[in-house]
Amino acid sequence: xxxxxxxxxxxxxxxxxxxxxxxxxxxxxxxxxxxxxxxxxxxxxxxxxxxxxxxxxxxxxxxxxxxxxxxxxxxxxxxxxxxxxxxxxxxxxxxxxxxxxxxxxxxxxxxxxxxxxxxxxxxxxxxxxxxxxxxxxxxxxxxxxxxxxxxxxxxxxxxxxxxxxxxxxxx
Numbered sequence: 169x170x171x172x173x174x175x176x177x178x179x180x181x182x183x184x185x186x187x188x189x190x191x192x193x194x195x196x197x198x199x200x201x202x203x204x205x206x207x208x209x210x211x212x213x214x215x216x217x218x219x220x221x222x223x224x225x226x227x228x229x230x231x232x233x234x235x236x237x238x239x240x241x242x243x244x245x246x247x248x249x250x251x252x253x254x255x256x257x258x259x260x261x262x263x264x265x266x267x268x269x270x271x272x273x274x275x276x277x278x279x280x281x282x283x284x285x286x287x288x289x290x291x292x293x294x295x296x297x298x299x300x301x302x303x304x305x306x307x308x309x310x311x312x313x314x315x316x317x318x319x320x321x322x323x324x325x326x327x328x329x330x331x332x333x334x335x336x337x338x339x
Contacts, residue, residue, distance in 0.1 A: 292320050
C-alpha cells in the first residue's frame with residue numbers, strides 16, 4: 169500500500185507543481201496582419217480607429233527564410249497598440265507591396281481564418297464621428313443597440329477588408 173501511494177505521489181506531483189505555473193509569458197495575444205498598402209492602413213488604424221504607433225522593426229531575408237515566415241523576403245513591421253503600455257497587445261502591420269490572393273470579404277462567413285477584431289470602447293461617439301469623416305462605410309445598419317446592455321455595435325472594414333467591431337455606449 170505504501171509503495172502504491174509513493175508511486176501515485178510521484179506520478180501526480182509533477183502535474184501538481186506545474187499546474188500553478190502559467191504556460192504563457194504574457195496574457196495578451198499579439199496579431200500580425202499583412203496589408204496591401206502600409207501607409208493607407210497606418211492612416212486608417214491611427215486616424216480612424218485611434219490606435220497608437222508604438223514601434224517598428226525590420227525582418228531580414230535570412231531570418232524570414234530560416235523562421236518560415238517568408239520564402240526569403242525581407243519585410244518591415246509597424247507596431248500599434250490601443251494603449252502605449254508594455255503589457256498592451258500589439259497589432260502588427262506589414263506589407264509585401266503586392267495584391268492579395270484572396271478577394272475582399274463582404275461578410276465574415278466569406279473566408280477562412282482571422283476575419284475580425286473586436287475593440288471595446290468607453291464611448292462610441294468619437295469613433296462614429298471619425299469613421300463618418302473618413303468616408304468609411306458602416307456595414308449593415310450599424311451602429312445598432314447591442315440587446316439591452318446600453319452598448320452599441322459598429323462594424324466597419326479596414327482598407328484590406330478586415331472587419332473591425334467596435335462595442336461601447338453612445339454617450
